[in-house]
Amino acid sequence: MIQEKKKAFNNFAVAKGLRSTRQRDIILDTFLSTNQHISVEELYLKIKSGNQGIGQATVYRTLKLFTEAGLAREILLNDGQTRYEHVIAGEHHDHLVCTGCNAIIEFEDETIEKLQKDIAARQGFHMRSHKLEIYGLCIKCRH
Amino acid sequence: MIQEKKKAFNNFAVAKGLRSTRQRDIILDTFLSTNQHISVEELYLKIKSGNQGIGQATVYRTLKLFTEAGLAREILLNDGQTRYEHVIAGEHHDHLVCTGCNAIIEFEDETIEKLQKDIAARQGFHMRSHKLEIYGLCIKCRH
DNA sequence: CATGTAATGAAAATGAATTTCAAAAGCAGA
DNA sequence: TCTGCTTTTGAAATTCATTTTCATTACATG
Ligand SMILES: [Mn+2]
Ligand SMILES: [Mn+2]
Ligand SMILES: [Zn+2]
Ligand SMILES: [Zn+2]
Numbered sequence: 001m002i003q004e005k006k007k008a009f010n011n012f013a014v015a016k017g018l019r020s021t022r023q024r025d026i027i028l029d030t031f032l033s034t035n036q037h038i039s040v041e042e043l044y045l046k047i048k049s050g051n052q053g054i055g056q057a058t059v060y061r062t063l064k065l066f067t068e069a070g071l072a073r074e075i076l077l078n079d080g081q082t083r084y085e086h087v088i089a090g091e092h093h094d095h096l097v098c099t100g101c102n103a104i105i106e107f108e109d110e111t112i113e114k115l116q117k118d119i120a121a122r123q124g125f126h127m128r129s130h131k132l133e134i135y136g137l138c139i140k141c142r143h
Numbered sequence: 144m145i146q147e148k149k150k151a152f153n154n155f156a157v158a159k160g161l162r163s164t165r166q167r168d169i170i171l172d173t174f175l176s177t178n179q180h181i182s183v184e185e186l187y188l189k190i191k192s193g194n195q196g197i198g199q200a201t202v203y204r205t206l207k208l209f210t211e212a213g214l215a216r217e218i219l220l221n222d223g224q225t226r227y228e229h230v231i232a233g234e235h236h237d238h239l240v241c242t243g244c245n246a247i248i249e250f251e252d253e254t255i256e257k258l259q260k261d262i263a264a265r266q267g268f269h270m271r272s273h274k275l276e277i278y279g280l281c282i283k284c285r286h
Numbered sequence: 287c288a289t290g291t292a293a294t295g296a297a298a299a300t301g302a303a304t305t306t307c308a309a310a311a312g313c314a315g316a
Numbered sequence: 317t318c319t320g321c322t323t324t325t326g327a328a329a330t331t332c333a334t335t336t337t338c339a340t341t342a343c344a345t346g
Pocket of ligand 2: 228
């Protein structure tokens, strides 16, 4: 599975005429080894702690490449930090965010998905994407 | 209706021990005279064009006060600018955003609202708020 | 008025993200 | 392996919205 992702990025790189670099390999390996929803800074620090010096700008640039390649997805939760999650082919989900401990739970709801398309269609919109985030307190954080 | 809002802010100000100032009056009048979803910069420029000098910092600070007072609501659409809309008591809506012309259409869907609460409850969350934005192209922008 | 405190605003600071640009590295072809 | 061209890198500078600072100004109350 990790190998497939690496191959996918390689294909993308070849198609785009991108060069293969030590930095991109390390950033990809590290990204693939993380849990969901990692911020750029977190990923940067994770790489740094493995004492392999890579510049922040390169991490920012490379995560954009992963997004373009379809491996990563940007998550903007309005806390001022862009996060990235792994893209799983054919899968879609939204997020339930605990404002206490910042835990993120993923969920899917077919009915909501359908209703959204209906709403867009009713207004004559061609829906491209949507963003649904539910904020609240998780069990642990409700004292 | 505008008078009610002004009275509401006045009550809030009194309760909080805030002073009444020329700047707050102008910012409130201007905000109440606008359409929905205005950015801070837009509001600042609108005030400036009425050749009444007010600092940007004051506009930022005052919109936060309006939010606290329950007159305004922050809208974060991830385009790098915070927008504010008017709060209408007891009313809730979500947004359909055209990525072509930036038009924003408001909608309400009781079923989606309920499903969201169910999802949160199912995960043991106490839902505090949610954010639902549908992005797409409006009729005019689909060439 | 006088006096204490809150509000203002210009300018500086912040912080995430992007850009710049000289140096380093990858890639073909010789 | 060497050469030359082009991409990539990364430290530092820049950007841009927003926040903070702090000296000055304005409000409110006696
Ligand atoms: Mn997710
Ligand atoms: Mn709205
Ligand atoms: Zn929690
Ligand atoms: Zn449009």
